[in-house]
Amino acid sequence: MTAGRRDSGEGKGGAAAPVDVVGTPVSRVDALDKVTGAAKYTGDLIVPGMLYGKVLRSPFPHARIICVDASAAERIPGVRAVLTGRDLADLDPYYGHAVRDRPVVAIDRVRFAGEPVAAVAADDEHTAHAALAAIQVEYQELPAVTDLTMALNDGAPRVHEEALRPGFLHSGEFRREEGNICYHYRIARGDAARAMAAADVVVEGDYTFPAVYQYAMEPHTVVAQWSADGLTVWACCQHPYLVRAELAGIFRLPQSAVRVIVPYVGGGFGSKSYTRMEPLTAALARKAGRPIRIANRVDEAMLTTRRHNMRCWLRTGVARDGRVVARECRIWLDTGAYADNGPRVALAAGDAAPGPYRWQAVAVDAWAVYTHMPPAGSYRAFGATHLQWIGESQIDVLAHRLGIDPVECRRRNLLRPGEEVRPGRKPLEADLAADVSKVAAAVGWGTPKPPLVGRGVSIGVMGAGANPASTAAVRMQADGTLVLLASTTEIGQGARTVLAQIAAQELALPLERIRVAGADTHVTPYDRSTGASRSTTVAGLAVQRAAADVREQLLDIASRVWGLPRVALRLHEGAVWHETESRSYADLIATHFGIAGGELIGRGEVAPGRGDGQAAGPVFWEISCGGAEVELDPSTGRIRVRRLASVADVGKAINPQLVEVQDEGACLQGLGNAFFEEMLFDGGQLINGSLLEYRVPTMADLPDEFHSILVGNGVGPGPYGAMGVGEGALAAVPGAIVNALLDLGLQMRDLPLTPERVWRRLREVE
Amino acid sequence: MLRPFEIHEPATVAEASRLLARLGEQAAVYAGGTELLLLMKEGLAHFPHLVNIKTIGGLDAIAFEDGVLRLGAVATHREIETSPAARQHAPLVARVASQVGNLRVRAAGTIGGNLCFAEPHSDPAAVLVAWDATLVLARAGGERCVPAAGFFLGMLQTAREPDEILTAVEVRPLPPGTGAAYHRFALHERPTAAVAAVVTVRDGAVAAARVVVGSVGPVPVRVPEAEDALAGRRPEGEVLRAAAEVAGRRADVLEDMFTSTEYKRHLVSLLAARALHDAVSAARTAH
Incomplete structure (x- = not known):
């Protein structure tokens, strides 16, 4: 998909913008609205006649529902409706983009503690909340499998007895096995057993990764309203078009009868990818005959989706000269009661297991496993965050054992630009050896270290961009301002700013004359999703093409008006110029339409059908490269991060400041995953479901030095050679820290690295 | 909600x-x-x-009068932290106020609320028990004084009667030759373990010592075995180490979901060693 650069090159002969807005750290277009509180989020909306919904959740991880009696709750003044599994009879009540296994509300059984069993609609939240206690549910408790070991045992209770129905996003590789296996992904290249036997040095180990919570500051919030035309949903979702498709499937509606509108989104990090509280809210609104709002609390958000906890066995073999030979890996991911994005997470974890190295042979098995636990799905850099620290720590163990410097060991083995990363997929764009050298230098690699200070690096690549499928439109209004229509959601990442910069660049328009509309499936054109670091690269390319389309129309009009060839014209500051003479865009539009009105419409798309990469992706390989210098307090086991460095290999930074803050945010979440974060359960019950007890990093946890290094080689498939960032650092940080501890002789095989865990490991070593 | x-x-x-x-x-x-x-x-x-x-007027006043520092019950942690009177007459009390929760909590939270809530991880509670502060409780009929050590009855339970109001905390400056210190270890905003120590050194030996362990049990408590291990001895190396070790061993430690009791005992010993060291150093320079 190199068409983006060709496109931007095309215009340059006649219409190069003399002032570059691309590549500059302009302020966010939504900054003022956000700091003044003018920006509207889903929870700010009041739809006339709106009721408030509250959800009754299962107290048991596994139980048959004998009876739900809501009659007492329905009699409470102010209660307008109670939704239960019985209300779904005329629907297709199971949803899931990967596997259609999750009911809108529990039907005949509950499969995790916290599963919605009923929902109340009332005039206000207090009434709805109070009414929950009046709903009588009779359960028959059933044996539950509340961890991976229990779920994988012979004869374990089955979380899903029935055949699984693939969801609409599943592309022909659905591999279900017996028992509680939801999905199995396998990589087999070469004869790994034989290659391993021939390796000079081999290391192996068992590792664990905990369940963690994405912690978007805004929990899931949805407003749903039915009308004669169909269903309208306002939601803080990442992928409006995928939510639309899923709602249409559940409610047996044509997709065009479902409208999904996305106001500003208060962070997502994957927790708002795919479909969350929308079906339940829409079903309750249907029953009540009134618009409904449901807003999750933090504990409810944690039970709605989370990151997979994982168990992993990994073995690596190398030759005496440090060349990597073979890697074998087995990965078990706890996807909870419903598949959610588990299959894709298993795939990403499996893809991350080999790391970006030149192996003779690789054998990877990754299983997504059903348990009676809350469902697990996407979280920034999924799969890569699970595996990179493990593979990278074995590289360091082997390097130490062979007496080779870990950075040098990587240089000898890293894939080079143009090399194949995975068979049949697109070759590598970035220069990994250069990236790893940059982070190593930033954490003082090779310089003397004080006692109890260790250093480590970590590098990986992850398939990013999801699928190359986006569309965009721009409307050049009669007054020469531009309305930009795209369905990438503004989730805090700065999409509206970056897309505006791209359009401004293509049309030589001042940024303040561009308005970016919020996503609305009735208005803004199709986009696959907001995630996988794809907005700038893929949606940005569609916007670039849409803006270029209008630029061509303006040049055509001006060329006719002046009777001049297009090469004699250029665009500058909202006008077309011929030498010292200019006509504003508004002027040209008025001339074209013959009245003081009209507008020009540009369209752009990214599609495999027009040569934009492979339908299956990845659109590009996102780089995950970090370095850390840590200091250990052996008396408590506490680790202080002295220096943290990350490379954001971005191809071209459209807005360098936004790239940096994305990268820094991902680093901070990486610190959270490495040091603090863990959802704790007791018999399937979440026991730390509040931010008092679930510890996320704060400003006080920032490293002493923090380096975000932007690399822009212009090699990406996006506009101006851009490629996505924002996830990679999260996957890189835990590995860099684990390797820095290894530098101090401490091998850690379980996250998070709590002081107690490190202290215990220290005592074992002593 | x-x-x-x-x-x-x-x-x-x-x-x-x-x-x-x-x-x-x-x-x-x-x-x-x-x-x-x-x-x-x-x-x-x-x-x-x-x-x-x-x-209620005046309940937030911080003043030093008649040899007593009086902290009004609704004085905020931030006000205590920045109060010149508190800093001068009870510097550790001012310093511990600066460690409570986070800036927003310190700006709104009050010393009286903190003590009356009796959350087991309270920083000021541990320090005030070690310091032997006095709490003034008032009701319509009159008022009474309760030593801090007698105020905390259990997790979220105090000696305050339902119709009583804690109006002030009275803190006397430390006697000559006395030093105080507080050390905490926090995984979350609230400490995982904490130790406050107040030690009087006279003629090179410990004349009095109060060692209080906080955050690990239901209430901050003195550890008499640790205090006994110091009494009359020269506060140096092995003596301090032994007392600190006893504090960890004897402390009343509750389990929680984050840390084992074993690790908490280890932390108490470690923090006690640090607190005793600092308290003794301060005592030697306090005249």
């Missing part, structure tokens, strides 16, 4: 006390609200009536 409640704003302690007597279990005293409102939002407690004592 915060359920609706009625807020009362008495002008005097007597009025507040009468309100509390009348409303009984339906009411809670409301000062900074940083603990109370969290509890109510989480649905763990509900009070239809809150009695706001910040409207």
Whole structure:
């Protein structure tokens, strides 16, 4: 998909913008609205006649529902409706983009503690909340499998007895096995057993990764309203078009009868990818005959989706000269009661297991496993965050054992630009050896270290961009301002700013004359999703093409008006110029339409059908490269991060400041995953479901030095050679820290690295 | 979700006390609200009536008079932290105020609210028990004084009667030759373990010592075995180490979901060693 650069090159002969807005750290277009509180989020909306919904959740991880009696709750003044599994009879009540296994509300059984069993609609939240206690549910408790070991045992209770129905996003590789296996992904290249036997040095180990919570500051919030035309949903979702498709499937509606509108989104990090509280809210609104709002609390958000906890066995073999030979890996991911994005997470974890190295042979098995636990799905850099620290720590163990410097060991083995990363997929764009050298230098690699200070690096690549499928439109209004229509959601990442910069660049328009509309499936054109670091690269390319389309129309009009060839014209500051003479865009539009009105419409798309990469992706390989210098307090086991460095290999930074803050945010979440974060359960019950007890990093946890290094080689498939960032650092940080501890002789095989865990490991070593 | 409640704003302690007597279990005293409102939002407690004592004049005063530093009960942690009187006459009390929660909590949370809530991880509680501070409790009929060590009865339980208001905390400057220190270890905003020590050194030997362990048990408590291990001895190396070790071994430690009791005992010993070291150093320079 190199068409983006060709496109931007095309215009340059006649219409190069003399002032570059691309590549500059302009302020966010939504900054003022956000700091003044003018920006509207889903929870700010009041739809006339709106009721408030509250959800009754299962107290048991596994139980048959004998009876739900809501009659007492329905009699409470102010209660307008109670939704239960019985209300779904005329629907297709199971949803899931990967596997259609999750009911809108529990039907005949509950499969995790916290599963919605009923929902109340009332005039206000207090009434709805109070009414929950009046709903009588009779359960028959059933044996539950509340961890991976229990779920994988012979004869374990089955979380899903029935055949699984693939969801609409599943592309022909659905591999279900017996028992509680939801999905199995396998990589087999070469004869790994034989290659391993021939390796000079081999290391192996068992590792664990905990369940963690994405912690978007805004929990899931949805407003749903039915009308004669169909269903309208306002939601803080990442992928409006995928939510639309899923709602249409559940409610047996044509997709065009479902409208999904996305106001500003208060962070997502994957927790708002795919479909969350929308079906339940829409079903309750249907029953009540009134618009409904449901807003999750933090504990409810944690039970709605989370990151997979994982168990992993990994073995690596190398030759005496440090060349990597073979890697074998087995990965078990706890996807909870419903598949959610588990299959894709298993795939990403499996893809991350080999790391970006030149192996003779690789054998990877990754299983997504059903348990009676809350469902697990996407979280920034999924799969890569699970595996990179493990593979990278074995590289360091082997390097130490062979007496080779870990950075040098990587240089000898890293894939080079143009090399194949995975068979049949697109070759590598970035220069990994250069990236790893940059982070190593930033954490003082090779310089003397004080006692109890260790250093480590970590590098990986992850398939990013999801699928190359986006569309965009721009409307050049009669007054020469531009309305930009795209369905990438503004989730805090700065999409509206970056897309505006791209359009401004293509049309030589001042940024303040561009308005970016919020996503609305009735208005803004199709986009696959907001995630996988794809907005700038893929949606940005569609916007670039849409803006270029209008630029061509303006040049055509001006060329006719002046009777001049297009090469004699250029665009500058909202006008077309011929030498010292200019006509504003508004002027040209008025001339074209013959009245003081009209507008020009540009369209752009990214599609495999027009040569934009492979339908299956990845659109590009996102780089995950970090370095850390840590200091250990052996008396408590506490680790202080002295220096943290990350490379954001971005191809071209459209807005360098936004790239940096994305990268820094991902680093901070990486610190959270490495040091603090863990959802704790007791018999399937979440026991730390509040931010008092679930510890996320704060400003006080920032490293002493923090380096975000932007690399822009212009090699990406996006506009101006851009490629996505924002996830990679999260996957890189835990590995860099684990390797820095290894530098101090401490091998850690379980996250998070709590002081107690490190202290215990220290005592074992002593 | 915060359920609706009625807020009362008495002008005097007597009025507040009468309100509390009348409303009984339906009411809670409301000062900074940083603990109370969290509890109510989480649905763990509900009070239809809150009695706001910040409207009572003078209850937030911090003053040093007649040899006593008096901290008004609704003085915020931030006010204590920055108070010149507190800094001069009880520097450790001022310093520990600066460690409570986070800046927002310190700006709103009050010393009285912190103590009366009796959250087991309270930083000021451990220090004030070690310091032997006095708490002044008032009701419509009069007032009484309770030593800090006798105030905390259990997790979230105190000696305050339902119609009593904590009006002030009285802190006397340390006697000559006495030093105080507080060390904490926090994984979350609230400490995992904490130790406060107040040690008097006379003629090169420990004349008096109070060692208080906080955060690991239901209430901050003195560890007499550790204090005995110091009494009359020269406060150096092995003596301090042994006392610290005893503090870890004898402390009343509760399990929680984050850390084992074994690790907490280890932390208590470690923090006790640091606190004793600092308290003794301070004692040697305090005349």
